[in-house]
Amino acid sequence: MTAFLLLPTLTLLARGLNASFLPTLLSPAVTDTLRVSLWTTGLSVLLTAALVTPVAFLLARFDFRGKAVLETLLDLPVVLPPVVAGLGLLLVFGRTGLLGAPLELAGVSVAFTPAAVVMAQLFTSAPFYLRAARAGFSAVDRDVEQAAQIDGAGRAQVFRFITWPLAFPFLLEGLVLAWARALGEFGATILFAGSLQGRTRTVTLSVYAALESDLGPALVLSAVMVCVAFTVLLVVRSLAARRG
Amino acid sequence: MNHRPTRPPASRARAPRRPSLTGRLLTGLFLPALLLSGGAQAAALTVFAASSLTDAFTEIGRDFDRQTGNRTTFQFAGSQTLRTQLENGARADVFASASDTQFTPLVGKVVAARQVFARNTLTVIVPRGSARVRTLADLTRPGLRIVIAAPGVPAGEYTRQLLAAVDRAGTYGQDYAARFMKNVVSEEPNVRQVALKVQLGEADAAVVYTSDVTPALKARVQAVALPSRFAALTPYPVGVTLDSRSAPQARAFVAYLLSPDGQRTLRKWGFRAAR
Structure with a gap:
């Protein structure tokens, strides 16, 4: 079983890290795709952190009717096949979609733009962060917060100096996982954002496109992805260790 | 043979006269x-x-x-x-x-x-009822969203050959291919994905095979015929x-x-x- 899990990745590394690794890595097709992937995933991670953190905090702290249902619905994209997510996005934000049609009238058009790539990534990856952040805020000991309040700390100060630092490793771990998920996004992106070099063609789309003509770039990008995945896991492990 | 549950073809529907019994036997x-x-x-x-x-x-x-x-x-x-x-x-x-x-x-x-x-052979398809594209010349209008097949995909290769032929002929002005490619918003991994993008109304035009304009697609798109000297039979x-x-x-x-x-x-x- 160990060999089964290890062999494909090690073979990818061995085949990818060959003599033509650097020239291929520096070719425009590969640098374009890495640039597109880096900035779209970067933006989607920033948006995730900014928009999802408050939601996670509220869900961790307040109880209301239907909360369990809402939480389940928000988790849905985690288990939804990405291509289904893409179809959903298309039906809502596509040109003839629910919101897409009015947006189109207003002169805003999302499909086939880098914005569509970010939206596909956000939709499929944000729930990973939401789960981790919710767990993080829930894990903060309420007694510690109350002790600080008794000692005269305001609510903002409690959040800034108690809640936030205690939950932070969870948030960071969730963010790293969400970023990794965004980087690997394929199904929703190809359906919703299309594939154009330098604009919407991310690493995964590039690997797929390259597979069909020239294996070289596909191998190099795959090797890069293996290294990235390894680094991500290391980071997550060290974060988990810090937390524990 | 005598019953086909498939969608009926829109053109050249089942010939009214069936093959003779002996023929079928x-x-x-x-x-x-x-x-x-x-x-x-x-x-x-x-x-x-x-x-x-x-x-x-x-x-x-x-x-x-x-x-x-x-x-x-x-x-x-x-x-x-x-x-x-x-x-x-x-x-x-x-x-x-x-x-x-x-x-x-x-x-x-x-x-x-x-x-x-x-x-x-290739054809250009546009969403049904769209008046934005009537001839090849309209495809270079700024702001139009075109989807084609990626290089390496046969339909993509033929599309590029078609553009080169139009360029050589000079009928539609200088740099036709370059102006066309500027409008391309996506290069898809297969030709059915290309057709789908017009069917969904996401793209304004696409280059596909005439055979891709299936009965199912005909309800949503219309074809803009290419001048026959550019539409090579592949x-x-x-x-x-x-x-x-x-x-x-x-x-x-x-x-x-x-x-x-x-x-x-x-x-x-x-x-x-x-x-």
């Missing part, structure tokens, strides 16, 4: 006998076929299976994907490609021989693989493609005759 009785006479038993066939063949081959497979008792399954994808898979050891009995570029290099290595069984080669475990049945499938029945179904789905 002959094909019904003799063709299977003929096909089986080579000592071939019914077998499970795997056919790798270009995306553009999806509808035609699905119907042909059903007819072929009914006549011969074989079980034919298809894998439809861009010809270049299928070629990569075959080169890396995927098992198939028949390979039908949308272009020679993805086929000829395999002759003698993966497939035994090359036979052309159909031809196809061949579809087919061959039996060298490592086919059911070579006689695979050859029978290829023979069926070239038979009047096979050719009729191909025509029904918008392909042109092989010769």
Whole structure:
């Protein structure tokens, strides 16, 4: 079983890290795709952190009717096949979609733009962060917060100096996982954002496109992805260790 | 043979006069006998076929299976994907490609021989009711969103050849190809994905094969005919693989493609005759 899990990745590394690794890595097709992937995933991670953190905090702290249902619905994209997510996005934000049609009238058009790539990534990856952040805020000991309040700390100060630092490793771990998920996004992106070099063609789309003509770039990008995945896991492990 | 539950073709619907009873008896009785006479038993066939063949081959497979008792399954994808898979050891009995570029290099290595069984030609499609594109010249209007197939995909290669031909002719002004490519918002991995983007209304125009304008698609898109001097007829080669475990049945499938029945179904789905 160990060999089964290890062999494909090690073979990818061995085949990818060959003599033509650097020239291929520096070719425009590969640098374009890495640039597109880096900035779209970067933006989607920033948006995730900014928009999802408050939601996670509220869900961790307040109880209301239907909360369990809402939480389940928000988790849905985690288990939804990405291509289904893409179809959903298309039906809502596509040109003839629910919101897409009015947006189109207003002169805003999302499909086939880098914005569509970010939206596909956000939709499929944000729930990973939401789960981790919710767990993080829930894990903060309420007694510690109350002790600080008794000692005269305001609510903002409690959040800034108690809640936030205690939950932070969870948030960071969730963010790293969400970023990794965004980087690997394929199904929703190809359906919703299309594939154009330098604009919407991310690493995964590039690997797929390259597979069909020239294996070289596909191998190099795959090797890069293996290294990235390894680094991500290391980071997550060290974060988990810090937390524990 | 006499009942087809498929969507009826919009053009050239089922000929009002059916083939004569004797004719049908002959094909019904003799063709299977003929096909089986080579000592071939019914077998499970795997056919790798270009995306553009999806509808035609699905119907042909059903007819072929009914006549011969074989079980034919298809894998439809861009010809270049299928070629990569075959080169890396995927098992198939028949390979039908949308272009020679993805086929000829395999002759003698993966497939035994090359036979052309159909031809196809490109067309421009736009969403039904759209008035933005009426001629080729409209495709270079700034802000138009065009989707084409990626380089390496046969339809993508033919699209680029078409653009080069228009450029050479000079009919539509300087740098036609460059201005056209500026409007391209996505290069898709297979031609059916290209058609889908117009069907969904996401793109303003796309370049696909005439055979991609299927009855299902016709409700949503309309075709803008290309001047015939630019619309080259492109061949579809087919061959039996060298490592086919059911070579006689695979050859029978290829023979069926070239038979009047096979050719009729191909025509029904918008392909042109092989010769």
